[in-house]
Structure formats: C-alpha cells, structure tokens
Amino acid sequence: MTTKSRTRLSLALDILNHGGLLIVALVFLFPFFWMVTNAVRSNAEVMAYPVRILPQVFEWDNFAKAWTQLPFGRFFFNSMFVASSVTVITVIVSCLSGYAFARLKFPGRDALLMAYLGTLMVPAIMLIIPLFLIVNSLGMVNTFQGVILPVAFGTFGAFLMRQFFLSIPMELEEAARIDGASRLRILVSIIVPLSMPAIGLLSLFTFIAQWNNFLWPLIVMTGSDNATLPVGLTYFQTQQGTQWNFIMAGAALSMLPGVFLAILLQKLIYNSIALNAGMGGR
Amino acid sequence: MTAINDVTEVTGSQKRSRWGSRLDRREGRTAFFFLLPGLIGMVLFLVVPIIASVVLSFTNWKLLGTPQFVGISNYVRLFTADPQFWPVLRNTLFFTAEYLVLNIVISLGLAVWISSLKVGQRWFRVVFFLPTFTPGIAVAIVWMLIFAPGGFFDFVMRSMSIAMPNMLTDQTLAMQAVIIVSLWAGVGYNTVLFNAALDMVPQSYLEAARIDGANAWQRFWKIRLPLISPTLFFGTVMTAITSLQVFDQIYVMTRGGPGNATATLGYAIYQRGFQNFQMGYASTIAWVMFAMIMALTAVQFWLQRKWVHYDN
Numbered sequence: 013m014t015t016k017s018r019t020r021l022s023l024a025l026d027i028l029n030h031g032g033l034l035i036v037a038l039v040f041l042f043p044f045f046w047m048v049t050n051a052v053r054s055n056a057e058v059m060a061y062p063v064r065i066l067p068q069v070f071e072w073d074n075f076a077k078a079w080t081q082l083p084f085g086r087f088f089f090n091s092m093f094v095a096s097s098v099t100v101i102t103v104i105v106s107c108l109s110g111y112a113f114a115r116l117k118f119p120g121r122d123a124l125l126m127a128y129l130g131t132l133m134v135p136a137i138m139l140i141i142p143l144f145l146i147v148n149s150l151g152m153v154n155t156f157q158g159v160i161l162p163v164a165f166g167t168f169g170a171f172l173m174r175q176f177f178l179s180i181p182m183e184l185e186e187a188a189r190i191d192g193a194s195r196l197r198i199l200v201s202i203i204v205p206l207s208m209p210a211i212g213l214l215s216l217f218t219f220i221a222q223w224n225n226f227l228w229p230l231i232v233m234t235g236s237d238n239a240t241l242p243v244g245l246t247y248f249q250t251q252q253g254t255q256w257n258f259i260m261a262g263a264a265l266s267m268l269p270g271v272f273l274a275i276l277l278q279k280l281i282y283n284s285i286a287l288n289a290g291m292g293g294r
Numbered sequence: 295m296t297a298i299n300d301v302t303e304v305t306g307s308q309k310r311s312r313w314g315s316r317l318d319r320r321e322g323r324t325a326f327f328f329l330l331p332g333l334i335g336m337v338l339f340l341v342v343p344i345i346a347s348v349v350l351s352f353t354n355w356k357l358l359g360t361p362q363f364v365g366i367s368n369y370v371r372l373f374t375a376d377p378q379f380w381p382v383l384r385n386t387l388f389f390t391a392e393y394l395v396l397n398i399v400i401s402l403g404l405a406v407w408i409s410s411l412k413v414g415q416r417w418f419r420v421v422f423f424l425p426t427f428t429p430g431i432a433v434a435i436v437w438m439l440i441f442a443p444g445g446f447f448d449f450v451m452r453s454m455s456i457a458m459p460n461m462l463t464d465q466t467l468a469m470q471a472v473i474i475v476s477l478w479a480g481v482g483y484n485t486v487l488f489n490a491a492l493d494m495v496p497q498s499y500l501e502a503a504r505i506d507g508a509n510a511w512q513r514f515w516k517i518r519l520p521l522i523s524p525t526l527f528f529g530t531v532m533t534a535i536t537s538l539q540v541f542d543q544i545y546v547m548t549r550g551g552p553g554n555a556t557a558t559l560g561y562a563i564y565q566r567g568f569q570n571f572q573m574g575y576a577s578t579i580a581w582v583m584f585a586m587i588m589a590l591t592a593v594q595f596w597l598q599r600k601w602v603h604y605d606n
Contacts, residue, residue, distance in 0.1 A: 026412060033407050037421045043478065044424070046446060047436045058439070063449040109332040116325035117318055124329075131340050135587060137539045137560050138580040141567045142343035142350065165335025195324045224429040226542045231568055242431035246546060256439055263432035270427035278420050285483070286490035289525045 044267075051075065051260035058256040071257070078261035086237060087244035088265055094159050094229070094240055095222040101164040102218045103211055110173025111199050115185075125174070128167040137227065144231050158232045159240070163222065169214050176210035177203060213284050216277060220270055241266040350577035357571040368578040378554060378562070379579075385469065386558040386586075390537045393473050393480075397533055400477065401484035402526070406514070408485070409492040419489060423482035430479055434546035437475040438462070441547075468548050468555050475543050480536075484529045491525035492518060520603040527602045531594050538587050559583045 050058050052074055053067040079085040112118070113125055143162050144153075152158030184206070185198045193201075204211070229240045239247070245262050248255060274281065351368060355361035372379050408418045425433055440446045441461045451458055461471040495518050503513050519526075541560035544550060550557030550565065557565070559579060567576030 029407075030411060030413070033411065033418060036404075036407075037418055040421060040478070041424075043433070043436045043440065046440060047432075050439060059444070061444045061449070063444075063446050105332045105335065108328045112325040112328035116321050116328065118322040118325040121325075128336075131336065134340070134344060135535065135539050135584065137541060137563060138347060138584055139340070139343040140563070141573050141577050141580065142346035143339060144568075145346065145573065146338070146343065161335070162339045165332060165339055167332075167336060167340075170332055195328070220427055224427075224431075226429065226431045226545075227564070230545075231564075242429045245429075245431055245435055259435060260439065263435050266432045267428040270429070271424055274424055274427040275420055278416060278423075281423070282416070282419065282486060282490065285486045286493070288528065289487050289491040289522075290494065 047260050047264050047267075051078075051257055051264055053257055055255055055257050058260075074257050075261045075265075078258040078265070082244075082248065082255075082258055082262065083237075084241065084244060084258075084262040084265055087239055087241040087262075090156075090238055090244075091223055091241040091266070094156065095219045097156070097160045098164045098222045099215050099218045101160070102166060102169050103215055105165060106169030106173045106214060107199065107204060107207075107211070109170035110177055111195070111203060113170065113174040114177035116195070125171070128170055131167050132171075140227060140231060143228075147232060152232075154233060154236045154238060156238060159229050159238075163225070163228060166218075169218070172214055173207065173210060176207050180206055209280075213280065216273065216280065217284075220273065223266075223269060347577050347580060350574050351581050353574040354572075355574045357573055361574065364574070368575050371575075372578055372582065378557070381554045382557050382559060382562045383582075385554070385556060386538060386540075386560075386583075389469065389473060389476075389540060389558055390534060390590075393476055393537045393540075394530065394534050396473070396477055397481055397484060397537075398526070398530055401481045401529070402488050404481065404485045405488035405492055406518075408489050415489075419486050422485045425479045426482040428479075430542035431546055433479045434475055434543045437471075437478070438547050441471050462548060463552055465552055465555050468552060472540075472543050472547060472556050475547065476537070476540065479543070480533070484533060487525060487529050488522060491522040495521045523602045524604060527594070527598050531591060534590050534594065535587055538583060538590065559586070 049065075049067055052070045052072055054069065054071060057064070057067060057069075079088075109128075113121065147153055147158045147162060150158070152161075180203060185202050188198050188202055224242065225240070226242045229243045230246070233239045233243055235247070241262070245259060245266065248259055248262075350361070352363060352365060353361040354364045354368070404422055408415055411418065442448075443460045443463070447461060459467065461467045499517055499521070500513055503517055508516065539560050540558050541564065544556050544558060544561050545564070548556040550561045559582065563576050563579050563583070566572045566579060
C-alpha cells in the first residue's frame with residue numbers, strides 16, 4: 013500500500029466515523045423534532061393515523077394559544093420566579109457560610125463542615141413527607157414561599173464556595189482588614205467579585221435543578237394557578253381528549269431555558285463536569 | 295483596633311496570644327452570624343425532617359387525627375403483609391440494574407466515540423447533554439406521545455411489519471419504555487463526564503503504547519479504561535443513587551401501571567404519602583429506600599477494589 017492510498021483510506025475512515033456519529037446524534041435529537049413539529053399541528057392531525065413526519069399545515073399560533081389560554085405563560089413565570097428565588101437565596105447563604113468555613117476560626121468548624129457534607133447523602137425524595145408536614149403546619153401549602161424555602165438551603169453550595177474561597181490569596185483581604193473593613197464588607201466587595209466563576213456555576217446548576225424540579229412543586233402546589241411549568245404540564249395530561257398540540261408547545265416552552273443555557277454555556281458546563289471527572293479519581 | 299493588633303503581633307508572643315483569643319472570640323461571633331441563615335434553613339428543612347421521618351416511620355399517622363406510636367409494625371407489615379411491597383422492590387431493582395448497566399455502557403461508548411473525532415467534539419457533547427438540562431416531565435410527555443397507541447413508535451413497528459403490543463400498556467414492555475426514556479434523558483451527563491476523563495489521559499501514554507505495537511482495542515482496555523476507572527466508578531455510584539429514586543417518568547407515563555408493573559419505591563412513597571395520606575407508612579418505605587441506597591453504595595465501594603485503578 014502506498015502512503016498516498018493509506019492517507020486516503022484513513023480519510024475515508026474518518027468521514028465514516030464522523031458520519032456514523034452524526035446519524036446517531038440526529039436519531040437522538042428526534043424527540044425534540046417530534047415535540048416541535050407536533051406543537052404546530054392541529055390536534056386532529058396529531059392523533060391521525062398513518063403518522064406523518066411533517067405537519068400538513070403549520071399552525072404556529074399554537075404557541076401563542078398555549079401561552080395565553082392554558083395558561084402556560086403564567087406557569088412559565090411561576091417557574092422563573094421559583095427557580096430565580098431559590099438561586100438568589102442559595103447563592104447568598106452559600107457565600108456567607110462558605111466564607112465562614114474558609115476564613116473564620118470558630119470552635120467545631122471542621123465537625124460542622126463534615127455535618128454539612130453528610131447531609132448531601134440524604135436523598136431528596138426521602139424528606140418530602142416531613143417537609144410537606146412542616147410546610148403544611150406553617151400554612152404555606154399552595155404558596156410560593158412553601159415551594160421556594162425548603163429547597164433553598166442545600167448544603168452543597170456552602171462547600172463549593174468554601175473550596176473556591178480557599179483558592180483566593182489571603183493577602184488580597186489583609187490590606188482591607190488593616191484599613192478596618194468589616195468581614196461582611198470584605199466578602200461583598202473583594203471576595204465575591206473574585207468568585208464570579210464559582211457563583212456562576214452554582215447559580216446555573218441551582219437554577220436548572222429548580223426549573224426542572226417536579227416532585228416538590230407537585231406536592232406543595234395542589235392544583236393551583238401557582239403551579240410551576242412541569243407541574244402545569246401534567247394538569248392537561250390526565251384528561252381524556254388531551255390537547256396534545258398545546259401540551260407539546262408547553263413542553264417546548266419548558267425546555268427552552270435549559271437548551272439555551274446548555275448551548276450558550278457549554279464550555280462552563282464541560283469544565284465543571286471535567287472537574288468532577290478529575291476529582292472522581294484523586 | 296486592627297492597627298493595634300498589628301503592633302502587638304510585632305512586639306510579643308505573650309501579648310499576641312491574649313489579643314489572639316479576644317480576636318478569636320470576635321471571629322467566632324462573626325462566623326456565627328455568617329452561618330446563621332444557612333443553619334436555620336438546614337435545621338428547619340433538613341435536620342428536623344430527617345428526625346421527623348424516623349419518628350413518623352414508627353407511627354400510623356394519616357395526616358388527619360393524632361399519630362399513634364405503633365413500634366416496628368409498619369416495617370413488619372411492609373415485609374410480611376403488604377402484597378404490593380415485593381413487586382415494588384423488584385421493579386425498583388430491575389429498573390436500577392438494567393438502567394445502570396445500559397447507561398454506563400452507552401455513555402462510555404458515546405464518550406469514546408466522541409473522543410475519536412477530529413472535528414466537532416464539543417457539538418456532539420452538547421447534543422447528548424441537552425436532555426439532562428431539560429425538565430424530566432417534559433421529556434416524559436414527549437415520549438408518551440411517541441409511545442401512544444397509534445403513535446410514532448407503533449407506526450414505525452407496523453410499517454416494518456413487527457407485531458408488538460403497545461409499549462405503555464403492556465405488562466412487561468411498560469418498564470422497557472420507562473427505561474428507554476430514562477436513558478435518553480440521562481446518558482448525557484455521564485457521556486460528558488467520561489469524555490472529559492478520556493481527554494485527561496496523557497497522549498504520551500497512548501503514543502508509547504502505539505510504538506510498542508498495541509492496537510486501538512488493546513490501548514482502550516489496557517490504558518484508557520484503567521486510567522478513567524476512578525471516574526467510571528464515580529459515575530456509576532451517582533447514577534445508581536439517582537436511579538433508585540426514579541419518579542418523574544413513571545408519574546407521567548404509567549402512574550406505576552399497568553397494574554403494578556412500573557411502580558417503584560419512589561412512586562410508592564408518593565402514592566402512600568400523598569394519595570392515601572399514610573404519612574407514617576410512606577416514611578417507612580422512604581427508610582427502606584435509604585437503606586437500599588446505602589447498601590448498593592457500600593457494595594460498589596467494596597467492588598471497586600477489584601476494578602478501579604488509582605494512580606497513587
């Protein structure tokens with residue numbers, strides 16, 4: 013075999029290799045395609061047999077109808093409000109605790125940190141019953157605070173921020189301390205601006221986790237208008253004669269922020285998962 | 295105050311320790327206020343619920359009325375009298391076993407495939423990662439339409455002249471439908487995780503092996519796989535923990551049916567707790583789930599000595 017034909021062979025194999033995975037990826041993306049193309053059909057056409065791959069008539073205003081009539085628009089804002097609130101509380105609380113763990117001396121610090129880490133072992137689904145009873149006794153069933161507060165105090169954020177704060181050189185805050193700045197002042201005006209990568213990561217994963225959360229809002233929002241989008245989607249799924257086209261439009265709506273963020277922040281996501289991959293070993 | 299402190303630090307160790315302890319006390323007070331919001335939240339929404347859950351599991355509370363302490367009779371009933379418990383346990387283990395194996399195999403395969411590409415690695419990573427960033431409920435609803443009677447899946451099967459019952463209403467196929475959806479929604483994270491680990495394998499190792507005459511197959515089994523085995527282990531443990539808790543897909547697609555065919559522990563907790571309002575009994579199931587998670591994790595940590603290769 014000549015060198016020329018060998019390179020030609022390896023090029024052909026390369027194209028085959030890329031093409032093969034491209035086909036796999038397109039098949040993998042099919043449910044997204046099916047969701048969007050069924051959202052813009054009439055309901056009669058969604059149910060029609062034999063199945064058509066593409067709609068005969070594109071009813072783009074189904075999205076507008078789903079937004080206003082069902083009311084997925086309202087659910088969308090509920091989701092946005094819940095996920096954003098949890099994110100803001102989580103970031104503030106995590107920065108405060110993380111700073112105490114990283115920079116302040118107090119008795120029992122290491123034991124408390126271990127306790128924080130230990131709580132990560134407890135699966136969320138185990139606590140829904142006592143959490144519901146607590147929310148119920150506080151009179152917060154069917155309220156936003158009932159959905160938001162119980163999930164806003166996860167301990168992972170404190171640990172993440174502590175790890176990041178430890179990597180910030182001590183000298184940066186010592187000058188401020190000599191000038192008499194308080195710890196809170198130092199945290200807000202020196203440490204936090206330097207910690208934006210970690211805060212961004214914590215915000216991203218907290219927001220997505222809460223945007224996608226289902227079981228907890230399902231239990232707290234018992235059939236009310238305050239439902240988040242995932243819970244709202246199931247309201248219309250149980251009835252017979254389901255309006256599949258509108259539900260697909262609602263599903264597409266609920267996927268929008270995640271898809272957008274996953275594409276936009278792919279590098280940040282990859283780096284954070286790569287960090288896990290590195291830590292998994294060592 | 296801090297200025298004085300600086301002076302003492304220069305002048306004497308004896309004085310410094312006195313200043314130091316007062317400073318420590320002040321630092322302790324600052325730390326207390328910094329930790330307070332998190333601690334209140336943690337006690338109210340984590341510590342109290344954990345304790346309450348243990349206590350509840352020994353009562354027969356049904357939300358209305360006063361809870362009565364019933365000792366271990368919930369646990370006894372669960373293992374000896376409840377006709378639904380063993381099927382639920384079997385379904386959960388079945389789901390976890392099949393899902394875990396397929397998830398790891400598929401995501402590792404995809405990760406290796408992606409890492410072999412010369413162009414577009416990051417776009418393929420994004421494609422497979424997308425579902426993990428979207429609501430599991432929306433994913434399940436879309437797949438429900440695909441699997442619906444007379445839906446896309448039935449249509450494809452019939453056009454290929456494969457006679458098969460509807461996935462969601464068949465006693466054995468329903469669980470397979472749930473697993474397919476879970477895989478679609480879940481392989482992306484591990485794919486990116488394993489792909490990142492493969493990226494970290496030093497090229498020089500692979501180059502050296504190639505020069506020594508190792509082919510691609512040998513390089514994978516003898517070099518890349520052992521080197522990423524700690525990450526593989528991490529992914530396996532995390533995936534096992536989440537799959538024992540499966541709920542969303544089942545709630546949307548099958549509601550545990552047909553019959554009991556897809557009822558898992560997570561679904562049983564929801565059903566007993568929030569449909570029958572048996573808060574005590576549901577808490578008992580929750581602790582059985584916790585015990586299973588701990589046991590499975592312990593087994594994996596024990597098994598890792600046989601297959602996970604640590605550098606140092």
